[in-house]
Amino acid sequence: GAGVSQTPSNKVTEKGKYVELRCDPISGHTALYWYRQSLGQGPEFLIYFQGTGAADDSGLPNDRFFAVRPEGSVSTLKIQRTERGDSAVYLCASSLVGRGRNTEAFFGQGTRLTVV
Amino acid sequence: LAKTTQPISMDSYEGQEVNITCSHNNIATNDYITWYQQFPSQGPRFIIQGYKTKVTNEVASLFIPADRKSSTLSLPRVSLSDTAVYYCLVGGGGGSNYQLIWGAGTKLIIKP
Numbered sequence: 474g475a476g477v478s479q480t481p482s483n484k485v486t487e488k489g490k491y492v493e494l495r496c497d498p499i500s501g502h503t504a505l506y507w508y509r510q511s512l513g514q515g516p517e518f519l520i521y522f523q524g525t526g527a528a529d530d531s532g533l534p535n536d537r538f539f540a541v542r543p544e545g546s547v548s549t550l551k552i553q554r555t556e557r558g559d560s561a562v563y564l565c566a567s568s569l570v571g572r573g574r575n576t577e578a579f580f581g582q583g584t585r586l587t588v589v
Numbered sequence: 590l591a592k593t594t595q596p597i598s599m600d601s602y603e604g605q606e607v608n609i610t611c612s613h614n615n616i617a618t619n620d621y622i623t624w625y626q627q628f629p630s631q632g633p634r635f636i637i638q639g640y641k642t643k644v645t646n647e648v649a650s651l652f653i654p655a656d657r658k659s660s661t662l663s664l665p666r667v668s669l670s671d672t673a674v675y676y677c678l679v680g681g682g683g684g685s686n687y688q689l690i691w692g693a694g695t696k697l698i699i700k701p
Contacts, residue, residue, distance in 0.1 A: 518690075582630070
């Protein structure tokens with residue numbers, strides 16, 4: 474597609490359930506990022522992939538959060554045993570390269586996760 | 590990682606030039622300055638990036654003084670559709686794009 478695609482756009486789940494959020498980056502973009510954004514705040518970094526590997530997962534808040542990118546394209550953010558505090562918009566972005574200047578990141582529309 | 594400070598909100602009117610200033614006193618030598626725009630229910634969108642002096646593109650200009658401890662995003666002749674949150678970020682050089690700390694941004698409201 475022309476841009477970064479995230480599905481679903483909205484997800485409501487019950488506390489304790491497992492959820493998967495999908496990100497389809499721009500074709501050819503080797504770098505992929507996941508962010509979380511709460512109302513009135515800027516995006517908060519979660520994890521960065523360069524190709525298939527997680528180059529930095531230091532932003533993942535705890536071991537309930539996990540992300541994969543098995544073929545270096547589509548990525549899935551997985552959240553186990555969801556808690557109400559996980560409610561936020563989860564943003565995915567991709568860029569041509571991860572380092573240096575001109576690493577303009579293109580963002581998807583986000584997935585709004587609501588844990589009830 | 591450098592932290593930025595920018596006004597929480599600003600108001601202006603259609604047709605005016607709007608300048609949003611961002612402070613980044615601890616900017617590192619190899620850091621770039623990047624601005625993003627975000628509309629409600631959308632992901633952020635890249636506006637402009639610079640290292641020093643002045644950068645101009647089709648939508649904005651970025652002014653960076655010699656000490657690089659601040660930067661000013663200039664939006665010429667704004668319209669109602671420029672109402673959005675604007676984020677100033679520093680980093681990216683030498684490290685990676687993801688090493689950008691996002692503050693709360695500046696909420697810009699354009700009035701008719």
